[in-house]
Amino acid sequence: SEMIYRVKRCLACLAVENCSVSVSRSMASKTQVGFIGLGNMGNPMAKNLIKHGYPVIASDVFPESCKELQELGAQILDTPADVADKADRIITMLPSSPNVMDVYTGPNGILKKVKKGSLLIDSSTIDPAVSKEMAIAAEKMGAVFMDAPVSGGVGAATSGKLTFMVGGAEEEFTAAKELLSCMGANVVYCGQVGTGQAAKICNNMLLAIGMIGTAETMNLGISRLGLDPKLLAKILNMSSGRCWSSDTYNPVPGVMEGVPSVNNYQGGFATTLMTKDLGLAQNTATNTKTPVILGSVAHQIYRMMCARGYANKDFSSVFQFLREEEGQ
Amino acid sequence: SEMIYRVKRCLACLAVENCSVSVSRSMASKTQVGFIGLGNMGNPMAKNLIKHGYPVIASDVFPESCKELQELGAQILDTPADVADKADRIITMLPSSPNVMDVYTGPNGILKKVKKGSLLIDSSTIDPAVSKEMAIAAEKMGAVFMDAPVSGGVGAATSGKLTFMVGGAEEEFTAAKELLSCMGANVVYCGQVGTGQAAKICNNMLLAIGMIGTAETMNLGISRLGLDPKLLAKILNMSSGRCWSSDTYNPVPGVMEGVPSVNNYQGGFATTLMTKDLGLAQNTATNTKTPVILGSVAHQIYRMMCARGYANKDFSSVFQFLREEEGQ
């Protein structure tokens, strides 16, 4: 089925490239694409653009991050403004809201030299309110801004199987999808600017709740009530307790293969990054006056884990955090 | 596929009946089976025993609960002790721990007249510690006690598609499964006495956490961030936020068909029952010194809902509880 999948992906790519012929902006296909932010995620994403035949013009605050891409033929420029001067389609992949604001609206930012009609796609995970601000600032310069955060991690970025959740003007979605499809298996249109971030934040909040819930439940059942871990997982997965954290990414070492829990919680999605996303969810909920009770407590639990040495372990290590033996 | 399913069920029943020939206690097959507790769940369960050809001897504290079964040919007796005097296989289905203690060890309880070698199966959802007590008391009288709580609700009880989670001596499991297979689609052996309850409690705690998490997430995404409900559910279900509450029992009216949320949260699994199960999980966690943070908060949220008029609505009504508009 992996082969079938790959064939489907190929067809999908072809389909995108074919249909792009009929779309105005996509006439620019195979012309240069800008890429700002070559970190753990941005690097493999930009490589996938090159693999699909796009000439890439890139920039990063750390010059050494650019070497690998340069060797693959990418042109490296000093600032986001320089990139915007040359490319009319730019993808940004940055750690947090302040970086995004700087790269777009800073003194050497994209908007200093952006061309009219440019398509700017931000794949960072940030506050939806900041996405909206960037969109307004871009519009003033005659450019189009879309938010397109991803789910899937470094592995999916490398294999080109990310999921993109895209917010912005619907008429620009086809053009955005053309580029994003080179880097992801799913490109989902979510609505107006900011809704991509909203979907991402919502998913990760529910993910965190499900993971902590799974860890608490497995700990209660196996450490204390004498159930076999695999048996308990099996029962949950055939019942209403089933969730992604129980059936796909089980936090208990030994229950499943190929997940961080069997590798001492190395790799995967770091607790500190989950905590950042829960902070965004919390700020968004507070600003919109929405009660998110379990979301808040999940945020605080991951916050405590960061304070106690789990910051760089996979977020499923909450099982380890909870199961330590009670003193005395 | 429903037909295929039914055929498989039939084969399963045949298999059970055939193999029962080779098991000692199952020689008693088609002899009388006792049934104590003919409430919403017990009534359809007992009927399914009759459908499978078992003569049933039943008892309930409310005589009127017995009428329907009597018309189907069941013999009705006054007390659990009377039933134990006649049947050496008895199933009990009762609301809570005190009822179970009374039915087994009370002045007219099963153990007053239980026959040596009897098989006593309790399908109530109660504290695992009480199950263990009952097992010890039964053993003193030369009888075998197993806990076998169910998941699946009145619908599954009626259609004979319950899941039974069974705890007790492994060598008795075949005999128990013979009877339980008449009432359920899945009969899972969990381990020693009490582990059936443990599995049930664990599943329902994770279920409650997932449901509240789903309700919070959907509310944040649709009421406040402008996402379309069906789109958000679709995104969650193809991502790591996926859980039974998001993909099978979505709490937002209109996202799915055939769930309580489209029927004003009527039917389904009442908030008050979920609250009871969370109370069991909480007591168990406290008594075993296990941290269950989200489990505790979920318990308290359902507790508050009971206090505010949601006791008899389906437990997915937590979405309604959260989404009321903020005053001013």
Added chain:
Amino acid sequence: SEMIYRVKRCLACLAVENCSVSVSRSMASKTQVGFIGLGNMGNPMAKNLIKHGYPVIASDVFPESCKELQELGAQILDTPADVADKADRIITMLPSSPNVMDVYTGPNGILKKVKKGSLLIDSSTIDPAVSKEMAIAAEKMGAVFMDAPVSGGVGAATSGKLTFMVGGAEEEFTAAKELLSCMGANVVYCGQVGTGQAAKICNNMLLAIGMIGTAETMNLGISRLGLDPKLLAKILNMSSGRCWSSDTYNPVPGVMEGVPSVNNYQGGFATTLMTKDLGLAQNTATNTKTPVILGSVAHQIYRMMCARGYANKDFSSVFQFLREEEGQ
């Protein structure tokens, strides 16, 4: 002792006025003071300035809010900029961060016409980060900004017994205290800009936790465990459970006189305002990566209360919210 208190207040005022002679900016004493924001709190505060002999120049977005003060002799101007053009000491008392940003840095804001050397005191309760931004913006114009949020409510504002928590340059504190002492009984210097807000936010977060804790405890003790409410309050208050919410502002009707709980939770400090302050605490904690577990849950509980009709009741109504009888 009330009389002694009043005498002490008088002496305090004299002291302030006397010592002000020796401080440079205070030479301006009895010259005009600007006041922006004449709401429930700002109105009585400005009146107290007039009572102490200060000519007041005021402005508010709602002209009708200014009438009463105008009759007392205050000069009313159209915009904050107009006020800044005439007065070099200005106090602002506004509902939330966006209002503060608009009044200081908006197109008709104070900073458009502020005089060099002006003292700007903001008594609003807002995000400390916004206070710092305003201070930087003021400094660029050669003015001094201090944050000085209050505790005490409308009653204390009217009687001139507010507590001011002041953040800003220490050498400006004497000048600020001169004005603030006309409106408050306590003026506490907290440290650099933003620390006044920090102290206010911290106090109110602990207050919310104590109030909910008191309500839960009283409800558990009296509704369920059969303790007399006054007796339980007495025991708590002579023991380690004692807190301001148990001994000064008890949320159970009938335990104390003169508190909102005996007046159907009318008056006092509205749930919606407490929720706003908890939102500030939450945002601050998230932005500074501080775990505030009970603070988060308290926030969410008040958020839920706002959604369920308690927005305008006193925040001690959490007792009523919790104690509703459980349905079956």
Added chain:
Amino acid sequence: SEMIYRVKRCLACLAVENCSVSVSRSMASKTQVGFIGLGNMGNPMAKNLIKHGYPVIASDVFPESCKELQELGAQILDTPADVADKADRIITMLPSSPNVMDVYTGPNGILKKVKKGSLLIDSSTIDPAVSKEMAIAAEKMGAVFMDAPVSGGVGAATSGKLTFMVGGAEEEFTAAKELLSCMGANVVYCGQVGTGQAAKICNNMLLAIGMIGTAETMNLGISRLGLDPKLLAKILNMSSGRCWSSDTYNPVPGVMEGVPSVNNYQGGFATTLMTKDLGLAQNTATNTKTPVILGSVAHQIYRMMCARGYANKDFSSVFQFLREEEGQ
């Protein structure tokens, strides 16, 4: 004032002894008093009885616990039954519910040989439901059972300044108070049997909430917002955030003298004991269907602390637990 206090205590003792002359059971004054449970608390309590002139007959499961008391003239017997055979007033001070059940109703328990009319006072902190069971069992034997848990710790037990919260028949309170006044500064009548435990549980739940709230608040204010610890404590204590944990037992090292936080959280009230009391509160709340949201979360926080090496530190160490620096 300490001297004044001691004089008042003396007068109080005299008053109790004088008035005892007029009360029937108290005619037994200065006759033997039984004491079961000579642990950290029971030992100094029994000594105070001896100091006040009561001959003590004691028993403990660990014979070595009895040595010190024996040297002071107490008679040591093997079992609670033996003590009940000789003394008609008995005080019990035991770790938990199962110990109390064993000491009263076990095979060598008090009730095996209790004399009609005996007064049995249990100062253990246990489930109020167990207290009620013991009272019923005692009544069947013609004896009177009262629950009288204490607050105050080992220091107060040694100095005779405990607070006793007493539940039971009101007409027996005078007799109980005669004995308890030798060991405590406050003896408060709470109502029927079990209400002493209820008051104790309520107080400690609110105490835990206040302590965690204070720790979170101080941590937010000082570690992150730059407030001076002593200044923040001062502001809270003059404002509505004030509570016992902020003004009498501050958890931040250096803010106050003579509290465990200045002694690396040694001594005081161990986290594991607070966790036990919160477990009782949780069980009681669950069994009475009372929502205790912050109470639940506080319970879970202390549960986690026990799992992470804080079990034997003072419960104010929650400040240390929260303030660890965030990784990365």
